[in-house]
Amino acid sequence: MTMDLNQKKNDVPVLKFQRVAKRFPNAQINAVNDVSFSVNRGDFITILGRSGSGKTTLLKMVNRIHEMTAGDIFFEGENIKNLNLQDYRRRVGYVIQQIGLFPHMTVAENIATVPSVLKWEKTRIDTRVDVLLTLVGLDPAEYRNRYPGKLSGGQQQRVGLARAMAAEPDLMLMDEPFGALDAITRQTLQDELVKIQQKLNTTILFVTHDIQEAFKLGDRVIIMDEGEIQQYATPINILFEPANDFVSQLVSAEDAVQKLKVLRAGAIASDLGFQTKSGDLRIDKDVYLDKVLARFFETRAEYFVVTGKDGQPIGQISWEQFKNFAQFRKDGVDSKKEAV
Amino acid sequence: MAAFFSKFFPYFTKHWDDMGELLLDHLQIAFTVLGISLIVSAGLSILIYRSEFLSTAVLGLFGAIYSIPSLALFSVLVPLLGLGKPSAVFALVLYLQYILIRNILAGFHAISPAVLEAGAGMGLSPAQLFLRIRLPLALPIIIGGMRIAIVAAIGMTVIAATINAGGLGMLLFEGLRTHYPVKIVWGTLLCAGITWIANSLMYEIEKYCLKKANGELPAKEVIKSIYGKKVA
Amino acid sequence: MRADIAEYFLENQDRYFEAILTHLKITGIAVVLGLLVGIPLAVLSVKKEKLSQPLLHTFSLLKMVPALAALMLAIPLIGTGLLPAVIVLTLLTVPVILINTCLGFQEIDSAIVESAHAMGFGKAYVLFKIEFPLALPLILTGLRTATVEVIAGATLAAYIGSGGLGLFIMTGIGLLRWDILLLGGGTVAALSIIADAALALVSRRAVQYR
Known part of the structure; x- marks a missing residue:
């Protein structure tokens, strides 16, 4: 029976968008328009676009921060509209740019949020917190009982990452998580994220407006503009076979020197x-x-x-x-x- | 002066039980008022929290009531509820709404949206989000409002004596009527005393809640912005 | 009821308007005096660090004494009538004006003052032309709060014989005549709402000017 479930898990895409659209109230056009794509287990997908391209709206429809106005989204084969909202969200990790650590809770308490809501036993939670802190590069003994106010931006986002991974989510959503950090910290965290993702085979959906970040991190990249997917392919494919003029200009596909910076x-x-x-x-x-x-x-x-x-x-x-x-x-x- | 002091302490020894009764009466009124006010303000806040229009309208209404001198407010209610405690309690509950609702709303609005988005996104139910995140973070400002409210309640209960509502104000008026300053002084001392104790106690609680909300804006700065001074 | 009020009003117009005038007189004098005392004290306490804490503490404590009690206590010391009312109510306004003015000055970005001094402007010039205008919004807030508090205090002052609209309230309660009561109470209520709203408008205008 377990074998079948695992088999099923690997066959079904973790996430599938089917003709999804979103129009905000009082808007003239769709923020996201007729979008369809799938994400498989273990994929690291980056979503690249300018502000207003719909990339963040797209992401936020996955965990229903925004509700789609048309189409369906399937999580591990199930239509997310049919799932209990809170149970579903607890299976999806969410990391945002402004981080949003709970200021009145310690680092350990922050990370333990979802596990404690899921009623894990205390020892299991404590162990998990230590494991995660080590994973994101923070010494548990030193950071467990610190408050977010005393942490640097980089440290806060590491905790944010740990918090999102606490309940072993099947999918991680990341909305420009390193955008508020300085360039050096950003580089470091990007590298560490890649390592973590490879180690745990986590499925990640990562939104960014930075081309280098998108190409560096993503196995495949979704390029969004005006609410539609312009291209969904590996970085190499995008560079050598841009789907249209927009993509071509975006990645400077005509510019040989530019390509050097991305490969x-x-x-x-x-x-x-x-x-x-x-x-x-x-x-x-x-x-x-x-x-x-x-x-x-x-x-x-x-x-x-x-x-x-x-x-x-x-x-x-x-x-x-x-x-x-x-x-x-x-x-x-x-x-x-x-x-x- | 000497005559005054010679009567000052003996008065206490002779009448401490009467004074005590008035003191308890005073506290009872103040706390009853506070209790009812909290329930009413909490209820109203829930209703108007999401709507900017309602919030402004309701706060505007209670703000106008707040600017009315308590004696005037009492006098408007007396024809309806008669002389005595009911008018006083009703008037004070109306009066305190402005402070309490303003601070309740401010407390909840002050929470960083990122924190709420992160909380909702990770699957906290509305109840969990409220109890674990919103309330602890809003508490310092709310308690600050309660502190102001209780000080105001104690102060205005003194005036409620003019409509026969009881409390320490009665002592003051007795002293005035009988030309007996000792009573007035005792009344003042007791009143200032309980005001000071209440204020200090609430201040300690407020400080504690603030520390707990750790790293949050100090309550003072947020309230400054509600007064209309937007810090550029 | 309304007929009773109208009747009483028509019979006692003189006394009514006299009461309003007295009320406004007391309020006006107390507020002006409060400003004259409070603002310089505030400036002093802001400029001399050592003074600020004790000053603020003293006046915070003064706030704890209920206005009614203070008014009554003034009788053996000063007597009854207008004078004790004005003195006590002035003392009432000072803490509010003081605290708000202090806050107003503290809020000013020190960089602005520093650059003004660096440009060669004297202390007096900076104080009047730069700091005051910047602190104005909060000073006006203090003025508004103080005015409302004094109108309330002036109502109570009727109990120590200073006249004013409180007299009507007192009489109404004493005679169990709700028409007189409402005439007094209603007028005071209207007065304070109007004063509060008017000063709020002035405050907003002053801020807009920036």
């Missing part, structure tokens, strides 16, 4: 094909191509060995290859390699 070494590395020597120059797969170009100039190397986890060689990039970058077609580039 990483691992995406274009070709097969190793030879035995690495000690003198070989190496470059990590997560280095962005503009930095790779800079390294080429600095070192005048003919090629770099691309390394993956633990410094293991996984591929190579040659100068020749790089020079012809503009002619790369998308089949010469594979984003899955990055996950190695």
